[in-house]
Amino acid sequence: MSETAAVTGSGPEVRSGGCLCGKVRFTVTGPVDDPHICACTDCAKRSGAPFQWWVGFPMAGLEWTGAEPTWFDTHPGKTARGFCPDCGSHIAALDYGGATIIGILATALDGHESDQALVPTNLNRLSEAAPWLAQVG
Template sequence: MPEITATASETSSGLDVRSGSCLCGKICFTVTGPVDDPHVCNCTHCAKRSGSPFQWWVGFPMEGLKWTGEGGEPRWYDTYPGKTARGFCPDCGSPIAARDYGNDTVIGILATALDHYGTDEALVPTNLNRVAEAAPWLAQCDTPPPTAG
């Protein structure tokens, strides 16, 4: 099977268009526009919600977001009541997005909910957030395993 090297497609306006979905495919979306602040978050909310020690977030212009699947928009849960809501699929439970109240300009999308997240160079994280909350053993993960001898 050939390696997938596709990234975002380009519209006639010159803006990048990316698509994505939840695991079951009922919540689908496209985002149009430039990538904003691709980062890895180590906060306790991201860890508890995802079952992972961190999550990889990417911002996009809110005006470029379209929910396209049969499931419509995700279900929203206030992880920080009155401040931040997280969107997830009510059928498969996949976390998909985050939005901050009072900020109608940017939507946070989990990079792994995007198609081609592994080959889209614009999504590479540029910083780590909430490092003080990170699992202490993560620092050990940058050490290569010993070679068999």
Template structure:
């Protein structure tokens, strides 16, 4: 665990971010909110305290849509790319695919949420070796 900087952004580059680590709770999730937010059967997330996120792109902070009583889904106002979720705690959960280096070992999922919503044909492996 280190206080390194992880960078990333949306497809068009208008929303860029720098997240100061350590990366927390990397995981995958198959809940319907994640499926509909990303268009994928499973989303891969990593969390950071909101105070450790700097929005550095020309668009500034991403646009949001309130998805529950405790969280808003974040997306680029220009290209529509999903960025993550901004929780009220305050926690920002960023989609791992939006990082400049999504293969970084710090993003290896530790667990899988909402396993019961995962399509039976999809296999998801976590750091613990669970599927």
């Protein structure tokens, strides 16, 4: 795929992405759902950053084109997070129980920096954020 983040035409939007080392690769087809920044303590601890940038996509439109990620139960029985077992890149989040949306870290998508559909529309769980985060800017 070219540097363009989303390929469109007569069909649905298709985006690709993967981990830092390239072992885990995927495509997602369909509309962007709830692009947001999450500042919860779990996202901060896992990433080593004060927040993470998430985007949802239809689960039915997800295809692993390289190796699949390794999954860690962040909240056993409720939510798992996918990461590359080789380079450690965080890739995805999946809720158990018939989820129809998969969360993908926007930074795992090729061309994320220029894809306007990925611009966050809200900041979730700000009450859990590092106290200084609201002062930055």
